[in-house]
Amino acid sequence: MGDESNRSILIVDDERRFTAALAKRLELRGFSCCMAFDGLSALAFLEKRPFDAVLLDLRLPDVHGMQVLSRALAARPGLRVIIMTAHGDERDRRVCLRLGARAFLRKPVALADLLALLEGDAGGGG
Amino acid sequence: MIEMVRGLLSSLWPRFWGVNAETTPYQTFVNYRRLWLTTILVLATASVAPLIVLSVLHDRLTKESVRVERELRTVRLASNARRSVAHFLEERLDALDFTVREFRQDWISEPQQLDSVLEHLKLGFGGFSDLGVVDAGGVQVAYSGPYDLAGRDYGRHEWFERCLAKGTFISDVFEGFRGVPHIVIAVRSSPEQGPVRVLRATLDTERLIAALETVKLAAHDDVFLVNRAGVIQSSSVLFGEVLQKAAIDVPAYSPRTQAHSIRDPQGEAALLGYAFIDTKYGETPFLLLLVRREAEMMESLLGVGVASALFLTLSILGIILIVVLTSTYMINQLYSADRAKGQTMLGLEEAGRLASLGRLAAGVAHEINNPLAVINEEAGYMRDVLTLKEAGGEPDLGAGTPSTEFKEHLDSILECVERCGLITRQLLSFARQVDVSSEPVRVARVAAEILNFFRKEAGYRNIEVRLDAPEEGLEIVSDRGKLQQVLFNLLNNAFQAMTKDGAVTVSVGSTGDGMVRIAVSDTGCGIPAAHLGKIFEPFFTTKGRGAGTGLGLSITYGLVRKLKGRISVESQVGVGTTVTILLPTRVAETSTHESAVGR
Incomplete structure (x- = not known):
């Protein structure tokens, strides 16, 4: 489990309990996690540090997740962004995948699915 | 047969007569009865x-022409009678004139000769009773007849003087010695024949009357003579016997035969034809009168009148029957179409209710996914820790012991469960009230409940949500489920009108006249004035194809009407929209129409 310990992940979600619990679980599995609770601070984190992956919610208190997604990918093409949302519908999924998200997961997410996406070399679809 | 009559009656009588359209929503023409009656x-x-106008005109024209025709006929008859009488008198005056010219006085004054002449006159003309020769002094020098009148002196008599002056004379009718009506006629000899003498004869009037009788067309026609003073000269059916005064105004002299309307002595309307009788020897004292009763002349017309009245009545009845049949049929069709539309709308209303429930359910599902995700991670983390421990590892729990940390995570889970519970309770409160028709409802509380569904959404889109309800306890007796649906639809519309930033305000208050006013205002895109008149129409939508059904507001409208309320919209493009509902504090118990409409 510790093989990929150098993997760094940014978790962006305004649901703090969720963010914290998920970060702890990923850290137990050898990832290093950062947390952002709104879109703008997420973008600020992304400027400062080269994360390997971003777990992104769509509904954020300031900017919409899709904006964060497109801006992050504009700054760093090829960044592995995984959308995790409670609200998204089929249309949102298609838009996000077109924008460049690696995957579109609906909450609650099974950790095994998430790990498979994070550990796989090529991220699969939704 | 009975079936046919029943069928006809039912197609005359409208189907909607007993239906109280006021309670049926979505109907275009509320008062079918009035529409039917007006049509x-x-x-x-x-x-x-x-x-009717034509018939009246025709009737008048017919009567007028009949009247004219009758008048002409009366005039013609009177004319004929006049000619008969004039001819009768002229013939006898001619005979006397011939006699007085043809025979010498001394010859005719012989009694045998005069008897012979009278005999010839009686045979040739008839009507002569006696004959006398009067000399210039007025003395009757010879007489032939039933009385002994020879030597009588007429010198001072008016008739003699008038005969000398004018050449002829005709007397009024008088009753002679035997009580039989007679006329005296006299002719003077012409001066160039020597000494003047006058031939005088008495005529009985039987032949004259016989001549008059031939003129009569019908038994009830009355033909008779009067003199210029109105004394009857030949007996009349209606006006009395000979020598009585007739109860009639003697018309002024006219050389022509005339006719006009009068009332006869029995007071009946009659037509009077009259003619003054003139001979070639000059005027006579006589007028001929012909009286014909209107009623008796009208008998023939009566048949025609009855027939045309019958025809008119039948035509009117026929027209009215057709009009009633057609109107009933057409308005029945209209009513059926309207009713079918109403039924469809009721179905759509139900569909709309389900659709808003569906939208709500989707929203709730999303809303529940967030706490579920938290629970998932919290529980998953604790499981991770326990699994590590069993494997002999010592997870880094940071500060604090496992039990304090687990407590935190469990609290978080319980809190999330609580959140889920709250959401499902709200959903239930929305869905619960479907069957109850009326109960006390706190308007402000219902508004707050519905607003809760939109708070999260509002938060994400930075839309301020305000509930302005100064009267916390304001209560109405109404259908809670319908009220919830109305508010949900209106708030849904308000949120759709806005993208980001803005405010939605729900204000609740009483108007003071037994109504409660609920206004939903947004600061969204607004509705163009051209659309304002149509927004309550079913299937009116400005959203793209497939985006909206166009039923939201029309269903809301139907619901508000069911709650006996009114709904109005004010809007300004780019500024916002306010939908105002006025609801009565108490809805009358009108659950009957739903069963009547057949849900």
Whole structure:
């Protein structure tokens, strides 16, 4: 489990309990996690540090997740962004995948699915 | 047969008569009865009135022409009678004139000769009773007849003087010695024949009357003579016997035969034809009168009148029957179409209710996914820790012991469960009230409940949500489920009108006249004035194809009407929209129409 310990992940979600619990679980599995609770601070984190992956919610208190997604990918093409949302519908999924998200997961997410996406070399679809 | 009559009656009588349309929503024409009655009245009047006017005109024209025709006929009859009488008198005056010219006085004054002449006159003309020769002094020098009148002196008599002056004379009728009506006629000899003498004869009037009788067309025609003073000269059926004064105004002299309307002595309307009798020897004292009763002349017309009245009545009845049949049929069709539309709308209303429930359910599912995700991670983390421990590892729990940390995570889970519970309770409160028709409802509380569904959404889109309800306890007796649906639809519309930033305000207050006013205002895109009149129409939508059904507001409208309320919209493009609902504090118990409409 510790093989990929150098993997760094940014978790962006305004649901703090969720963010914290998920970060702890990923850290137990050898990832290093950062947390952002709104879109703008997420973008600020992304400027400062080269994360390997971003777990992104769509509904954020300031900017919409899709904006964060497109801006992050504009700054760093090829960044592995995984959308995790409670609200998204089929249309949102298609838009996000077109924008460049690696995957579109609906909450609650099974950790095994998430790990498979994070550990796989090529991220699969939704 | 009975079936046919019943069928006809049912097609005359409208189906909607007993239905109280006021309680049925979505109907275009509320008062079908009035529509039906007005249609029948207008159509019947328009078709029957010309017929009646024509008939009246025709009737008048017929009567007028009959009157004229009758008058002409009366004049003609009177003329004929006049000619008969004039001819009768002229013939006898001619005979006397011939006699007085043809025979010498001394010859004719011989009694045997005069008897012979009288005998010839009686045989040739008839009507002569006696004959006398009067000399220039007025003395009757010879006489032939039933009385001994020879030597009588007429010198001072008016008739003698008038005969000398004018050449002829005709007397009024008088009763002679035997009580039989007679006329005296006299002719003077011409001066160039020597000494003047006058031939005088008495005529009985039987032949004259016989001549008059031939003129009569019908038994009830009354033909008789009067003199210029109005004394009857030949007996009359209606006006009395000979030598009585007739109860009639003697008309002024006219050389022509005339006719005009009078009342006979029995007071009946009659037509009077009259003619003054003139001979070639000059005027006579006589007028001929012909009286014909109107009623008796009208008998023939009566048949025609009855027939045309019958025809008119049948035509009017026929027209009215057709008008009623057509109107009933057409308005029945209209009613059926309207009713079918109403039924469809009721179905759509139900569909709309389900659709808003569906939208709500989708929203709730999303809303529940967030706490579920938290629970998932919290529980998953604790499981991770326990699994590590069993494997002999010592997870880094940071500060604090496992039990304090687990407590935190469990609290978080319980809190999330609580959140889920709250959401499902709200959903239940929305869905619960479907069957209850009326109960006390706190308007402000319902508004707050519905607003809760939108708070999260509002938060994400930075839309401020305000509930302005100064009267916390304001209560109405109404259908809670319908009220919730109305508010949900209106708030849904308000949120759709806005993208980001803005405010939605729900204000609740009483108007003071037993109504409660609920206004939902947004600061969204607004509705163009051209659309304002149509927004309550079913299937009116400005959203793209497939985006909206166009039923939201029309269903809301139907619901508000069911709650006996009114709904109005004010809007300004780019500024916002306010939908105002006025609801009565108490809805009358009108659950009957739903079963009547057949849900």
